[in-house]
Amino acid sequence: MKVPHLITASALFAVSAHAQQKAPRTVQVSATTAPPVIRTSLNESTLFELPAEEKVATVFGGNTDDWIFNAGHVPSRFISVKPKAAAAKSSTNVHIISDHGNEYTLELKEVSAEGGGFDSTVFLEQTDKEAQKKMADAPVFLPAAEAKEKEDRLEREVAEAQATAAADRKTAEIAQEKYQSTYPSNLHFDYRWDESKARALGVRQIWDDGKFTYIQGKFEEPPVVYELKDKKGSLINFEFANGLYTVPKLLQNGYVAIGKSRVEFHRQEAN
Numbered sequence: 553m554k555v556p557h558l559i560t561a562s563a564l565f566a567v568s569a570h571a572q573q574k575a576p577r578t579v580q581v582s583a584t585t586a587p588p589v590i591r592t593s594l595n596e597s598t599l600f601e602l603p604a605e606e607k608v609a610t611v612f613g614g615n616t617d618d619w620i621f622n623a624g625h626v627p628s629r630f631i632s633v634k635p636k637a638a639a640a641k642s643s644t645n646v647h648i649i650s651d652h653g654n655e656y657t658l659e660l661k662e663v664s665a666e667g668g669g670f671d672s673t674v675f676l677e678q679t680d681k682e683a684q685k686k687m688a689d690a691p692v693f694l695p696a697a698e699a700k701e702k703e704d705r706l707e708r709e710v711a712e713a714q715a716t717a718a719a720d721r722k723t724a725e726i727a728q729e730k731y732q733s734t735y736p737s738n739l740h741f742d743y744r745w746d747e748s749k750a751r752a753l754g755v756r757q758i759w760d761d762g763k764f765t766y767i768q769g770k771f772e773e774p775p776v777v778y779e780l781k782d783k784k785g786s787l788i789n790f791e792f793a794n795g796l797y798t799v800p801k802l803l804q805n806g807y808v809a810i811g812k813s814r815v816e817f818h819r820q821e822a823n
Contacts, residue, residue: 573672579658579677581677581679587658590661590674591668591669592670593662594636594637595636598670598671598674600632600648601676603676606651607691608623612647613646613647613660614644618636619636619644621633631646633646643661646658648676653692656676740759741759744817746815749813754771755769760803762802767796768795775810776810778808780805
């Protein structure tokens with residue numbers, strides 16, 4: 553009786569060790585066609601490369617006991633697969649989802665006992681129109697490592713912004729304290745006016761702080777403030793609240809008026 557020839561583990565290893573790599577090839581993938589068959593070899597890696605516009609979001613296979621699926625720790629276009637078992641046990645599908653939401657399904661077949669070489673590098677190409685459109689859009693999935701990196705970067709930016717804001721607040725507080733401590737010395741009561749006309753109209757005091765002009769009084773009817781230039785009056789912007797006029801400029805000459813009644817005032821430089 554003829555004894556059947558048995559392939560030992562060492563023989564399989566020898567076959568695998570001498571398995572020939574086929575030239576890199578491009579595989580077209582479509583949701584409407586059967587998954588392409590990829591030839592792999594025992595204990596040899598086959599590298600899949602996504603289109604340049606995409607990165608791997610996640611990858612999973614049907615048989616994780618006899619196959620190794622590795623997409624790396626840094627988001628990239630590459631996935632490596634390697635069978636750990638011989639052809640009798642090992643065949644499976646691999647499913648890849650890109651960061652643009654495109655799907656790539658492939659059938660993996662371990663062929664070390666068949667001869668004819670295995671696929672060492674496979675370039676994946678999408679033929680579906682919708683999938684091709686997605687590549688031109690922004691990614692819809694963020695790989696975990698990239699998401700963590702983005703989260704860390706945002707946390708650093710928030711911390712830096714908070715530190716800058718705190719420093720700005722401190723600078724503003726110091727400036728405010730300095731301003732308040734020196735403000736009284738910046739007040740100038742250098743204006744002159746007709747006291748009798750002023751009392752009749754309600755004007756009590758006029759002063760400036762070097763930038764703004766202030767007119768304070770007790771008015772039955774608030775007058776209008778004018779600036780005098782070349783003996784001509786012109787309306788100016790001002791704010792009025794609680795008997796105080798605040799004019800956002802330093803007035804040299806001006807007047808307040810109600811109807812035909814008016815009080816002129818003139819600033820005299822301190823000696």
